[in-house]
Amino acid sequence: MHLNLSADEVLSTTRAVRKRLDFDRPVSREVIEECLQLALQAPTGSNSQGWQWVFVTDPAKKQALADIYATNFAEYAKFAQSNSYEEGDLRHEQRDRVTSSAMYLVEHFHRVPVMMVPCITGNLDRVPAFAGASQWGSILPAVWSFMLAARERGLGTAWTTIHLMNGGDKKAAEILGIPDGVTQAGLFPIAYTIGTDFKPAKRLPLDPITHWDQW
Numbered sequence: 135m136h137l138n139l140s141a142d143e144v145l146s147t148t149r150a151v152r153k154r155l156d157f158d159r160p161v162s163r164e165v166i167e168e169c170l171q172l173a174l175q176a177p178t179g180s181n182s183q184g185w186q187w188v189f190v191t192d193p194a195k196k197q198a199l200a201d202i203y204a205t206n207f208a209e210y211a212k213f214a215q216s217n218s219y220e221e222g223d224l225r226h227e228q229r230d231r232v233t234s235s236a237m238y239l240v241e242h243f244h245r246v247p248v249m250m251v252p253c254i255t256g257n258l259d260r261v262p263a264f265a266g267a268s269q270w271g272s273i274l275p276a277v278w279s280f281m282l283a284a285r286e287r288g289l290g291t292a293w294t295t296i297h298l299m300n301g302g303d304k305k306a307a308e309i310l311g312i313p314d315g316v317t318q319a320g321l322f323p324i325a326y327t328i329g330t331d332f333k334p335a336k337r338l339p340l341d342p343i344t345h346w347d348q349w
Contacts, residue, residue, distance in 0.1 A: 135287055135288050136286060136287060137285075137286055137287070137288060137330055139285070139286055144282050144285055144286055145282070146334040147285065147332040147333060147334060148281055148282055148285040148332075149290075149332050149335065150235075150291075150292040150293065151290030151291060151292055151323075151325075151327055151332075152235040152236065152238050152239040152292055152323075153234075153235050153238050154290060154327050154328045154329060155239075155242075155246060155290050155323060155325040155326075155327065155328070156325050156326045156327060156328050157242065157245040157246060157247070157325060159247070159325070159326045160247055161247040161248050161289065161324055161325060161326065163189075165287055165289070166189060166248060166324070168283070168287070169280050169283035169284050169287065169289070170187060170280060172279055172280070172283040173276045173277070173279040173280035173283060174276065175279065176275040176276035176278075176279045177271075177272075177275055178272040178273075178275075178276070179268045179269070179271055179272040182255075182272055183272075184254055184255035184256070184269075184272060184273075185252065185253065185254055185255075185272070185273050185276055186252075186253040186254075186255070186312075186316065187250065187251075187252055187253070188250070188251040188252075188253065188310050188312065189248055189249070189250055190248065190249040190250075190251070190310065191247065191248055191249075193244075195309055195310065196243075196244050196246070196249055197244045198309050199243075199244075199249060199297060199306055199309065199321060200243035200244035201244075202297045202302045202305050202306060203240065203243055203294065203296055203297040203302075203321060204240050204243070205300075205302075206296045206297060206298075206299040206300055206302050207236070207240050207296050209299070209300070210296050210299065211233075211236075239292065239294070239323065243323060246323040246324060246325050247324065247325050248323075248324040248325070249321060249322065249323060249324065250280075250291075250321075250322040250324055251306065251310065251312070251318050251319075251320070251321055251322075252273055252276070252277050252280075252318070252319040252320065252322075253273075253312060253316045253317060253318050253319065254269055254270070254272060254273040254316070254317050254319060255269075255315065255316060255317075256269050256315065256316075256317060257314075257315055257316075257317060258270070258317045269317070270319075273319050274319065277293070277319060277320070277322075281293070281322075284324065285332075288326055288327060288330055289324055289325065289326055289327065290323075290324075290325055290326070290327040291322050291323065291324055292322065292323055293320050293322060294320055294321050294322065294323075295319075295320045295321070296321075297321045298318060298320075298321075303317075303318050306318065306321070
């Protein structure tokens with residue numbers, strides 16, 4: 135299944151999908167691997183290709199990962215509420231809707247057909263800025279390419295990192311057999327979407343975030 139979207143349409147309508155994930159429709163390994171083949175065309179520092187990709191379909195492992203996510207989310211939600219945007223800010227207007235969507239994913243994460251944990255070789259906890267930027271720059275473009283490829287095939291994804299809090303990354307590594315010295319970039323639900331009519335999101339205007347020649 136292809137939606138035949140233009141490049142601009144894919145780029146502007148690839149959303150973080152939570153409430154519109156179809157938990158009951160299977161996602162084949164074939165379509166996952168199609169998306170991954172495209173993702174592997176992304177640039178990677180020094181052509182290192184140090185990425186590894188873990189896809190989880192086992193119900194018990196999905197539940198275990200969802201439990202880690204839910205436990206950490208309870209703490210994260212308190213922090214997020216204390217750092218809300220001022221009234222009149224576009225992001226303040228969107229807060230309740232985003233919060234509701236996030237809570238929905240917490241409650242249903244275990245039901246997604248596939249979870250993805252992209253990884254990059256190296257421990258990035260306390261590395262110099264150059265090394266960290268180089269390593270993250272060798273996995274993040276590929277992950278985004280995967281999400282774009284998924285959108286074109288009618289799949290929804292959401293980039294989440296909350297499972298990494300409070301040692302959750304180590305717990306996830308134990309569940310999935312991820313070796314030491316490998317960094318997880320996130321935990322992604324993957325499912326077909328309920329409807330495919332996603333629209334561009336409301337974003338801040340260019341003026342306050344764009345700088346030419348100096349800040």
